[in-house]
Amino acid sequence: MSRLVVVSNRVAPVKQPRPGSQGGLAVGILAALRDRGGIWFGWNGNISEQSAQKPSIVSAGRLTYATVDLNQTDYDEYYFGFANRSLWPLFHYRLDLSEFNRRDYEGYRRTNRLFASRLRPLLEPDDLIWVHDYHLIPMAEELRNTGCEQRLGFFLHIPWPTPQVLLALPQHRQIVRAMCTYDVVGFQTESDRKAFCSYILEEAGGLIGDNGLVRAFGRTVKTGVFPIGIDTETVTRFAASAVDSRTTQRLKSSLGGGDLLIGVDRLDYSKGLTQRLEAFEHLLEAYPEHRGHIVMLQIAPPSRSDVPEYQQIQRELEAVAGRVNGRYAEFDWVPTRYLNKGFNRRTLCGFFRTSKVGFVTPLRDGMNLVAKEYVAAQDPKDPGVLVLSRFAGAANELPEALIVNPFDTEGVAEALQHALTMSLEERRERWQAMYDQLCRHDITAWRESFIEVLTRAPYSTRQGLPN
Numbered sequence: 003m004s005r006l007v008v009v010s011n012r013v014a015p016v017k018q019p020r021p022g023s024q025g026g027l028a029v030g031i032l033a034a035l036r037d038r039g040g041i042w043f044g045w046n047g048n049i050s051e052q053s054a055q056k057p058s059i060v061s062a063g064r065l066t067y068a069t070v071d072l073n074q075t076d077y078d079e080y081y082f083g084f085a086n087r088s089l090w091p092l093f094h095y096r097l098d099l100s101e102f103n104r105r106d107y108e109g110y111r112r113t114n115r116l117f118a119s120r121l122r123p124l125l126e127p128d129d130l131i132w133v134h135d136y137h138l139i140p141m142a143e144e145l146r147n148t149g150c151e152q153r154l155g156f157f158l159h160i161p162w163p164t165p166q167v168l169l170a171l172p173q174h175r176q177i178v179r180a181m182c183t184y185d186v187v188g189f190q191t192e193s194d195r196k197a198f199c200s201y202i203l204e205e206a207g208g209l210i211g212d213n214g215l216v217r218a219f220g221r222t223v224k225t226g227v228f229p230i231g232i233d234t235e236t237v238t239r240f241a242a243s244a245v246d247s248r249t250t251q252r253l254k255s256s257l258g259g260g261d262l263l264i265g266v267d268r269l270d271y272s273k274g275l276t277q278r279l280e281a282f283e284h285l286l287e288a289y290p291e292h293r294g295h296i297v298m299l300q301i302a303p304p305s306r307s308d309v310p311e312y313q314q315i316q317r318e319l320e321a322v323a324g325r326v327n328g329r330y331a332e333f334d335w336v337p338t339r340y341l342n343k344g345f346n347r348r349t350l351c352g353f354f355r356t357s358k359v360g361f362v363t364p365l366r367d368g369m370n371l372v373a374k375e376y377v378a379a380q381d382p383k384d385p386g387v388l389v390l391s392r393f394a395g396a397a398n399e400l401p402e403a404l405i406v407n408p409f410d411t412e413g414v415a416e417a418l419q420h421a422l423t424m425s426l427e428e429r430r431e432r433w434q435a436m437y438d439q440l441c442r443h444d445i446t447a448w449r450e451s452f453i454e455v456l457t458r459a460p461y462s463t464r465q466g467l468p469n
């Protein structure tokens with residue numbers, strides 16, 4: 003079996019700080035690396051004098067962690083700049099927040115080149131290389147430039163925008179050409195894949211063949227849809243065991259018998275947190291019977307807090323949460339609990355199970371794992387209801403959720419009311435359909451399906467494309 007080499011911007015810490023604290027993606031990737039043996043390569047999160055010197059190597063059984071530092075300039079231009087102030091907002095349809103400049107793009111290319119040159123000596127001829135996410139789109143091109151002939155796959159965790167949006171990026175052509183250097187590129191949803199193919203047809207003069215094959219820039223690339231899953235069994239187990247924990251019991255008793263709505267998101271403008279609180283405010287206004295009982299718990303650990311747009315969204319949220327509480331709170335009841343900190347995974351699972359509604363309303367999201375975790379954490383005998391944005395990739399797989407438009411404040415408030423008054427029978431029916439889906443398509447199925455397609459590379463023009 004070929005070794006797997008995973009490349010991502012950040013590598014999960016070699017030593018897990020606390021049991022249950024690691025994210026689902028890290029768990030899924032680690033399982034694949036342990037199974038097959040392999041390397042996890044990326045930035046270790048440190049900033050030092052010099053970028054990407056010799057990687058520091060730590061081995062744990064058949065798995066090797068190879069990590070590098072970044073210097074301040076590379077961090078500023080590659081990570082803070084091009085990745086998080088150009089690509090992230092643009093790919094989430096936030097042209098108003100996107101900033102473009104050539105210096106950051108050069109830094110992005112330079113850092114990808116540097117990573118490729120440090121990874122190259124660690125590779126073996128039969129390796130399967132799997133690159134993750136928007137920070138590293140040019141990795142394949144840079145690796146090929148060093149003579150690397152291994153199979154190369156890329157998975158995009160965030161949405162791929164339609165050509166009309168992508169065209170605002172001055173380097174759109176270079177970015178798409180870099181995508182076409184991979185053997186396989188995977189997207190979260192069919193609409194992301196279609197948006198990529200539209201660019202190939204409309205802007206690159208390329209060809210689209212059968213079975214997701216695309217030809218452009220003199221290269222053939224296999225495109226596919228691989229919706230990421232969660233570690234369903236572990237979330238279910240964590241949730242069942244966490245309900246009796248002291249923390250979950252404390253949460254329950256603090257509710258005084260009232261219903262709990264929960265949102266859990268990195269503090270990011272793509273997650274629709276302001277609109278969510280406004281919809282909750284509208285619920286209190288339109289359905290006064292909830293006043294004095296219902297509580298909305300919004301957990302929002304800070305993220306990318308050195309980026310000004312993230313400081314802005316934090317201020318905005320504090321203002322809305324304060325306004326809702328100021329308007330409706332009583333001496334013995336406060337409607338919103340807005341927490342600017344994180345919890346460990348097991349605790350979160352217990353919180354999910356205690357909540358009557360999972361409130362997941364991003365304005366744009368590649369997938370959204372919280373939606374899936376909320377469903378997997380429910381008690382089958384008395385499950386809660388998921389209220390889910392149509393703009394989350396997860397909405398394609400979970401149509402039994404109450405699907406909402408997060409920009410429609412009244413519509414979201416109505417969906418919340420529907421969720422809060424739904425019969426047990428309907429809740430069970432909806433939950434069962436979603437849970438079955440999450441068991442069939444978990445994180446293991448996700449990585450295995452991607453690796454299987456990558457194993458069959460390279461794909462050539464003879465396979466379903468006109469010559």
Ligand code: GDG
Nearest residue numbers: 023026159230303343344345346347367368369370371372
């Ligand atoms: C990107 C894409 C795509 C959150 N707070 C805490 C905590 N979390 C965990 C959640 C979930 C994960 O972080 C967040 O995943 P999401 O999918 O919701 O969102 P992004 O971080 O934006 O992820 C997204 C994903 O990549 C995977 O492809 O779905 O669309 O944007 O697992 O539970 N975990 C802990 N404490 C917290 O306070 N332990």
